[in-house]
Amino acid sequence: MPLTSQILRYTAFSADPAGGNPAGVVLDASALDDSGMLEIAADLGYSETAFLTPDGTLRFFSPKAEVAFCGHATVATAVALAEHGAGPGDYVFKTPAGEIPVSVREVDGELRATLTSVQPxxxxxxxxxxxxxxxxxxxxxxxxxxxxxxxxxxxxxxxxxxxxxxxxxxxxxxxxxxxxxxxxxxxxxxxxxxxxxxxxxxxxxxxxxxxxxxxxxxxxxxxxxxxxxxxxxxxxxxxxxxxxxxxxxxxxxxxxxxxxxxxxxxxxxxxxxxxxxxx
Missing domain, CATH: 3.10.310.10 (Diaminopimelate Epimerase; Chain A, domain 1)
Incomplete structure (x- = not known):
């Protein structure tokens, strides 16, 4: 799965950059510790930043603390993966809240992600x-x-x-x-x-x-x-x-x-x- 360690910026639940919820995304956070992830999240200032490691672990940090699960940052991560070489498909992210399956499909020329929650x-x-x-x-x-x-x-x-x-x-x-x-x-x-x-x-x-x-x-x-x-x-x-x-x-x-x-x-x-x- 192609990964990048650079800090990406996406907005989720909108196809317009001026809409939706911005999130930071790091597709390869294997070199970052907790303090490094929190520092990036605080510097970006978005409500959440997502950090993925090659084993499929996905973690979320607000500017203040780690959060067990974040929907918009999960959607942003899945679309970012698809756009950075993995392509549309099915993923399973291991989050602190549990495993989150996500499918990415191209619909009317746009990538659309669907995540499935843990047991509510x-x-x-x-x-x-x-x-x-x-x-x-x-x-x-x-x-x-x-x-x-x-x-x-x-x-x-x-x-x-x-x-x-x-x-x-x-x-x-x-x-x-x-x-x-x-x-x-x-x-x-x-x-x-x-x-x-x-x-x-x-x-x-x-x-x-x-x-x-x-x-x-x-x-x-x-x-x-x-x-x-x-x-x-x-x-x-x-x-x-x-x-x-x-x-x-x-x-x-x-x-x-x-x-x-x-x-x-x-x-x-x-x-x-x-x-x-x-x-």
Missing amino acids: HVKEIAEADLAEALAALDWPARDLDENLPPRIAFAGNNHLVIGAATRERLADLSYDFDRLKQLMERLELTTVQLAYRAGESVFHVRDPFPIGGVVEDPATGAAAVAFGAYARELGLVEEESVLTLHQGEDMGRPGVLTVTLKAGDSRVRVSGTAVALSA
Whole structure:
């Protein structure tokens, strides 16, 4: 498998360099130790940078710390591999969260990657913890969508899902960074996924990410697969469904994440394009 040790820059879940979620990618990180990877991630300043070694191990670092799983950086890595000599095909990455199969196919002239999550699960959040999250967000309870009940969803890492009653509520995001970060550290959350349902299978989402050192993540593949598990677990969608998640619009970096649920398979898939960015 052709590899390169240079630092690549991609944006995932968009074919437009101005959209999606930027990620750093190092296809051969065999010469780097943990401090070296963290230094590169901090210098790049993206929400995540992915580091691959020739044995298929894939690790993710935010500017602040290592993260067990990152969807958009996985998609970026798979597309980067395809573009740097490996070509479209099927890969299996060994991540701290478990093995993640990824397929890369050319669709309408664009490379599109689909990753399959680890086994997901969904659990309730304590009332006091939810109250603290809402206080940190400055969201009154009346602004929540009662049809999207708050839950903690896992598909590689934990995400607190909170439903907004209106698109306007979702668009108005100004939160207490340190307060939300402290809650997320205590509950071991990676992001808070704020969601607005725009149609039967269409959602708009936003993901505060203070634990990674950034205010908001533009397109969050890990949260997308967790959200798919949440939607299925609560009976919000059919067991066999394709969901479209729009993210990044309120940040000026629009992206589209396609979440696929298959009957008889509890794992969740998320698909999207990725495109190289100039240094």
